[in-house]
Amino acid sequence: MPALCRDCLTTFDAGARCPACASRRVAAHPELFSLSIAHMDCDAFYASVEKRDNPDLADKPVIIGGGARGVVSTACYIARIRGIHSAMPMFQARRLCPEAVVIPPRMEHYAAISREIRAMMQEMTPAVEPLSLDEAFMDLGGTARLHGAPPAVMLARLIRRMRDELGIAGSIGLSHNKFLAKIASDLDKPHGFSVIGQADTDAFLRDKPVSLIWGVGATSRAALERAGIHTFADLLRWDRSDLHARFGSMGERLWTLARGQDTRRVSANHPVKSISNETTFATDTADPDVLDGHLWRLAEKVSDRAKARDLAGRVVTLKLKTADHRLLTRRHSLRDATHFADTIYRAARDLYDRGGASAGPFRLLGVGLSDLCPAAQADRSGDLLDPAATARHATERTTDAIRRRFGAQAIRKGRSLR
Amino acid sequence: MKLSIERSALLKAVSQAQSVVERRNTIPILANLLIEAEGEHVHFRATDLDIEVVDRAMAQVERAGATTVSAMTLHEIVRKLPDGALVTLTEDSAAGRLTVEAGRSHFNLATLPREDFPVMASSEYASNFSAPAPVLRRLFDKSKFAISTEETRYYLNGVYMHVAESDGGKVLRCVATDGHRLARIDADLPEGAADMPGVIVPRKTVGELRKLLEDDDMQIAVSVSETKVRFATPDITLTSKVIDGTFPDYTRVIPQGNTRKMEVDARDFAHAVDRVATVSSERSRAVKMALDEDRLVLSVNAPDSGAAEEELAVAYGDERLEIGFNAKYLLEIASQVDRENAVFLFNSPGDPTLMREGNDTSAVYVVMPMRV
Numbered sequence: 001m002p003a004l005c006r007d008c009l010t011t012f013d014a015g016a017r018c019p020a021c022a023s024r025r026v027a028a029h030p031e032l033f034s035l036s037i038a039h040m041d042c043d044a045f046y047a048s049v050e051k052r053d054n055p056d057l058a059d060k061p062v063i064i065g066g067g068a069r070g071v072v073s074t075a076c077y078i079a080r081i082r083g084i085h086s087a088m089p090m091f092q093a094r095r096l097c098p099e100a101v102v103i104p105p106r107m108e109h110y111a112a113i114s115r116e117i118r119a120m121m122q123e124m125t126p127a128v129e130p131l132s133l134d135e136a137f138m139d140l141g142g143t144a145r146l147h148g149a150p151p152a153v154m155l156a157r158l159i160r161r162m163r164d165e166l167g168i169a170g171s172i173g174l175s176h177n178k179f180l181a182k183i184a185s186d187l188d189k190p191h192g193f194s195v196i197g198q199a200d201t202d203a204f205l206r207d208k209p210v211s212l213i214w215g216v217g218a219t220s221r222a223a224l225e226r227a228g229i230h231t232f233a234d235l236l237r238w239d240r241s242d243l244h245a246r247f248g249s250m251g252e253r254l255w256t257l258a259r260g261q262d263t264r265r266v267s268a269n270h271p272v273k274s275i276s277n278e279t280t281f282a283t284d285t286a287d288p289d290v291l292d293g294h295l296w297r298l299a300e301k302v303s304d305r306a307k308a309r310d311l312a313g314r315v316v317t318l319k320l321k322t323a324d325h326r327l328l329t330r331r332h333s334l335r336d337a338t339h340f341a342d343t344i345y346r347a348a349r350d351l352y353d354r355g356g357a358s359a360g361p362f363r364l365l366g367v368g369l370s371d372l373c374p375a376a377q378a379d380r381s382g383d384l385l386d387p388a389a390t391a392r393h394a395t396e397r398t399t400d401a402i403r404r405r406f407g408a409q410a411i412r413k414g415r416s417l418r
Numbered sequence: 419m420k421l422s423i424e425r426s427a428l429l430k431a432v433s434q435a436q437s438v439v440e441r442r443n444t445i446p447i448l449a450n451l452l453i454e455a456e457g458e459h460v461h462f463r464a465t466d467l468d469i470e471v472v473d474r475a476m477a478q479v480e481r482a483g484a485t486t487v488s489a490m491t492l493h494e495i496v497r498k499l500p501d502g503a504l505v506t507l508t509e510d511s512a513a514g515r516l517t518v519e520a521g522r523s524h525f526n527l528a529t530l531p532r533e534d535f536p537v538m539a540s541s542e543y544a545s546n547f548s549a550p551a552p553v554l555r556r557l558f559d560k561s562k563f564a565i566s567t568e569e570t571r572y573y574l575n576g577v578y579m580h581v582a583e584s585d586g587g588k589v590l591r592c593v594a595t596d597g598h599r600l601a602r603i604d605a606d607l608p609e610g611a612a613d614m615p616g617v618i619v620p621r622k623t624v625g626e627l628r629k630l631l632e633d634d635d636m637q638i639a640v641s642v643s644e645t646k647v648r649f650a651t652p653d654i655t656l657t658s659k660v661i662d663g664t665f666p667d668y669t670r671v672i673p674q675g676n677t678r679k680m681e682v683d684a685r686d687f688a689h690a691v692d693r694v695a696t697v698s699s700e701r702s703r704a705v706k707m708a709l710d711e712d713r714l715v716l717s718v719n720a721p722d723s724g725a726a727e728e729e730l731a732v733a734y735g736d737e738r739l740e741i742g743f744n745a746k747y748l749l750e751i752a753s754q755v756d757r758e759n760a761v762f763l764f765n766s767p768g769d770p771t772l773m774r775e776g777n778d779t780s781a782v783y784v785v786m787p788m789r790v
Binding site: 226227350354379380381383384386390 | 441571596786787788790
């Protein structure tokens with residue numbers, strides 16, 4: 001079986017120990033040297049940057065995050081042993097681990113280091129698709145001849161460079177598509193190097209929970225469970241058309257992913273996928289007037305950002321977090337893409353009235369716009385049954401013009417004052 | 419229960435009934451057909467709790483009785499049996515099984531008790547009348563494309579069937595709209611229909627109803643109440659709840675003052691629209707219509723993928739006009755025209771456009787333009 005020493009980068013055939021340097025950090029897989037799609041994920045990125053910059057923290061539990069009602073954005077591996085994980089509310093984290101060192105995030109500093117890592121990746125291939133500051137997809141297809149080494153070796157070299165030159169640890173997932181590469185990078189963290197080949201895809205996925213799919217959150221999982229779908233094996237029993245009928249476009253994606261197929265390309269200049277804004281309240285609220293005011297302001301912010309980028313979207317998402325940290329998301333597909341605050345607000349308000357209101361009080365409210373397209377393709381057709389919409393849109397265009405000229409506060413809806 | 423029935427009669431009845439059954443059911447009994455045999459007939463009944471269909475077929479009933487079996491399984495079996503076969507259905511109530519026999523084939527199906535099968539409560543119908551199949555076919559076929567699929571406006575998820583005033587007389591009218599286009603189709607008011615309450619017939623019911631309307635000579639018995647509607651032929655009875663909502667006042671939507679008139683051969687027009695729309699890869703393909711003195715230029719300009727243009731001879735005498743539409747909507751309304759030329763009546767590029775067939779106002783379509 002083809003094997004690679006992750007320390008000295010020697011390639012050899014099988015064995016648990018490197019014949020050159022006797023290291024045990026060996027990656028071995030039948031398809032090791034033929035796979036080319038990778039996902040690199042830094043290990044506890046923000047926390048490792050802080051530990052690198054301040055060696056005193058090396059053996060202490062470190063949490064990055066902050067604010068009275070903030071959440072953990074990253075916890076180092078020592079803190080994770082204590083049960084702390086990202087997105088956990090800070091008060092809970094402090095209770096679990098009172099001696100943890102809590103550091104407010106220094107995003108600009110992390111971004112600078114992220115750029116250095118990205119530059120290293122871009123030396124290997126132009127097809128680098130960053131997902132966030134600390135993770136990225138890479139397609140190394142066709143680069144073996146250029147580098148004189150297969151992708152697996154280049155990836156091991158990248159991790160070694162990140163460690164030696166930047167002091168940052170990362171894990172690699174190597175597979176034949178993005179979906180599996182992302183799953184693989186998480187299998188063996190930290191300092192991981194996992195491979196999922198074509199031949200072992202089906203066996204690997206079979207008994208895994210469908211929640212492994214990126215984008216299948218609590219709500220989708222509950223919907224899937226109602227249909228008796230827990231694992232990939234359950235999914236395989238469904239017809240494509242039935243999945244589509246029941247879950248819409250998600251069903252279509254589930255069908256292909258269940259077979260370990262994912263044809264999405266690693267794309268260097270990935271366009272913006274969604275625009276969203278959310279707010280966490282100082283105190284939980286169920287007051288419909290207060291929430292309505294927030295809904296409008298969030299819709300307006302999302303709309304402003306869309307307009308600034310000349311974008312519009314077809315899907316409006318409402319996000320609510322209840323006092324007991326349950327997250328509810330509701331989405332509505334518009335027939336015509338929009339970037340009007342009025343339309344976004346109405347859709348979000350409708351989602352709130354139909355699906356959310358009764359679950360209050362809430363601690364967080366968010367509004368998002370996705371399935372984006374150029375603004376030129378948006379709001380092109382009126383509604384026969386809502387002739388007033390045309391007038392409202394004209395008003396919004398005028399208000400926008402006034403705000404552009406005299407500043408954002410020059411004119412506001414009364415609704416936004418609540 | 420024991421009965422024998424000819425395969426083709428069985429297939430017809432079972433396939434009609436089983437199409438009402440939802441594919442994925444969490445309640446097992448709803449996946450089943452209720453089979454009832456008595457006298458010279460067997461009835462197959464299926465429901466999704468909103469729609470119920472009962473199919474009747476002639477059979478030799480040896481022993482009267484009733485049971486329920488999986489609609490899909492029975493349908494598949496009957497479908498695969500050779501044509502002309504005589505099929506025998508025998509219920510073994512002690513074992514809870516139904517055997518299906520034809521020639522050398524023998525099947526044994528699990529049953530559920532007939533008592534578990536939900537039978538739709540019968541209701542008082544406010545209005546009962548009879549209408550020829552071709553009349554109903556026209557009313558629903560020409561309107562159903564405009565039914566909305568938007569869940570937020572659930573009251574648009576069907577065809578609004580009601581009695582309306584038109585040119586001083588009363589008509590039976592079907593209207594459907596999704597906010598982007600609207601279809602309003604009229605037919606002579608059948609005798610006894612004048613007091614019919616207006617109802618919104620759900621999309622699925624419209625689809626099921628279509629199967630009752632194939633035969634040109636058939637009279638359909640229609641019964642309507644505030645909450646239910648029933649369509650029946652001697653062999654098939656389709657009962658459906660109607661959508662509980664208020665259909666919007668569509669009369670305001672239909673433009674009255676559109677004066678710019680274009681007349682065009684509907685088929686040529688549809689083909690041309692279809693051709694130029696090919697170059698656009700956008701989801702809603704916008705087609706621009708540029709009108710000038712007996713000349714129509716259809717064009718699509720999609721910066722990312724290309725451009726297309728086609729010229730058509732039309733009858734148009736008004737001033738120059740440029741107006742855009744969703745290609746799909748234009749195709750759909752153009753394909754409703756079957757006898758004469760399509761007549762389009764425009765106002766401004768921002769106002770709804772009206773389309774009808776020749777001078778016939780019994781089928782009127784409204785479509786919202788699109789900015790191009």
